[in-house]
Amino acid sequence: MKTNNTLILLGAAAIVAGCATMSAGPDVTEVIKASFQERGIAKLDRLEQTPLQKACSQADAAGKPLDAATASRLEQAALAAVKPPADGTYLGDWKEGEKIAQSGRGLQFNDTAQTVAGGNCYACHQLSKAEISFGNIGPSLYQYGKQRGVANPADPASAEIVKYTWGKLWNSHAYRACSPMPRFGDAGILTEVQLKHVMALLLDPQSPVNTP
Amino acid sequence: MKWLAYGAACAVSLAGASALAQKSAADAIADYRASLQDGNPADLNAARGAALWNKARGPKNASLQGCDLGKGPGVVAGAAASLPRYFADADAVMDVESRLVHCMVTLQGFKREELTAKPYSSDGQKATEIEDLVAFLYDESRGMPIAVPTGHPKEQQAYQRGKQIFFFRAGPYDFSCASCHSADGQRIRLQDLPNLTKTAPAQAAFAAWPAYRVSQGAVRTMQWRLYDCFRQQRMPELKYLSPASVDLIAFLGVNANGGKMAAPSIKR
Numbered sequence: 119m120k121t122n123n124t125l126i127l128l129g130a131a132a133i134v135a136g137c138a139t140m141s142a143g144p145d146v147t148e149v150i151k152a153s154f155q156e157r158g159i160a161k162l163d164r165l166e167q168t169p170l171q172k173a174c175s176q177a178d179a180a181g182k183p184l185d186a187a188t189a190s191r192l193e194q195a196a197l198a199a200v201k202p203p204a205d206g207t208y209l210g211d212w213k214e215g216e217k218i219a220q221s222g223r224g225l226q227f228n229d230t231a232q233t234v235a236g237g238n239c240y241a242c243h244q245l246s247k248a249e250i251s252f253g254n255i256g257p258s259l260y261q262y263g264k265q266r267g268v269a270n271p272a273d274p275a276s277a278e279i280v281k282y283t284w285g286k287l288w289n290s291h292a293y294r295a296c297s298p299m300p301r302f303g304d305a306g307i308l309t310e311v312q313l314k315h316v317m318a319l320l321l322d323p324q325s326p327v328n329t330p
Numbered sequence: 331m332k333w334l335a336y337g338a339a340c341a342v343s344l345a346g347a348s349a350l351a352q353k354s355a356a357d358a359i360a361d362y363r364a365s366l367q368d369g370n371p372a373d374l375n376a377a378r379g380a381a382l383w384n385k386a387r388g389p390k391n392a393s394l395q396g397c398d399l400g401k402g403p404g405v406v407a408g409a410a411a412s413l414p415r416y417f418a419d420a421d422a423v424m425d426v427e428s429r430l431v432h433c434m435v436t437l438q439g440f441k442r443e444e445l446t447a448k449p450y451s452s453d454g455q456k457a458t459e460i461e462d463l464v465a466f467l468y469d470e471s472r473g474m475p476i477a478v479p480t481g482h483p484k485e486q487q488a489y490q491r492g493k494q495i496f497f498f499r500a501g502p503y504d505f506s507c508a509s510c511h512s513a514d515g516q517r518i519r520l521q522d523l524p525n526l527t528k529t530a531p532a533q534a535a536f537a538a539w540p541a542y543r544v545s546q547g548a549v550r551t552m553q554w555r556l557y558d559c560f561r562q563q564r565m566p567e568l569k570y571l572s573p574a575s576v577d578l579i580a581f582l583g584v585n586a587n588g589g590k591m592a593a594p595s596i597k598r
Contacts, residue, residue, distance in 0.1 A: 153574030
């Protein structure tokens, strides 16, 4: 009797397991793995999600924001990994920064390892007044430094804004988990020198971002 | 008299210029797109595709007239508006391009690897046979209501996986399809980005692919559209007819149900 019950239970479990497999179909991660091939610099390891990518994908698919505790944990981890410039100088040349903001090159499968990556900032942000072809996925950054009262980026009074801006460029999730903005420093999209140029574009009072 | 006419023409063109200046950039782009609608080169692709469809070809010297696109063998009208769908003979959900290749293999005896090796033409090059055939199949669904089915369990699975793939963030940029296509009124540069999670924009987007891209001088298929989106996301290369592509098209198609097919369209 006991044996029979066990067998029935096992059978029921097998049916349930079978049904679960039948109703779910192939797992989405298997499908993704089977659907892409490496090409040039774009290797298959790009499909492996970081914990942050995974958490953000799940929240997006569920149509709900991350729970506050997870968001805070991810933001703190991102902030802790922000690497300040080695020489302590945060600002480069805004003219170079403008070129980086205009360029959408880099890291695509039709780019090479030698392709100089851009930041493509104008894809999502308004920056200077002269460039009217800008996107709106991110907020307008026109007058970014001026609006934040940065008259002299080297002044200690500006230090907080300077560090925040560097952190946002390095890893946008440090201040807003699941932000749509790429991790330009953390993911190695832009070099430290390039990041300094973009910093200058945003904060140098002479930059077209901050002039009327 | 000549001078008078010249002066009048100048006045008209100046008035036109000032009217243009008052327009927003988005309106100007919309006008430009509208001006392209007349005389779509994709009509030629569709005509070539029709000839290819009806011609006996391949190792089996057969036409594609017996191909079942979901509405019975040989029924082409409206079929593209109801794909992807589940096909019992292949035990799989297939989109237009997957089903077309399936028919070319089973009916005509072409080798699948040869058909899928180069499905997209290079910029300005002659369209591939696949592109011409796809243009023809969509042209035969023009004006038909989008009706992508979800009745079969595998169709539901494809939709559910497609949704997850749509929100799948990965790669060095952390992008997913949703990074650009899940909010209203978004733009990259001056390019409007349809919110593909909402009915009306999903309908407009789904209805308009494949499309003739003026900038590339080529008909671009729905599979190409996804392949190029993933390139911009910095992902590896999406394989032609891959399961993820079919799942995504199923997700987009179901979101677009009730819309009206208008492909091949023309885009800048």
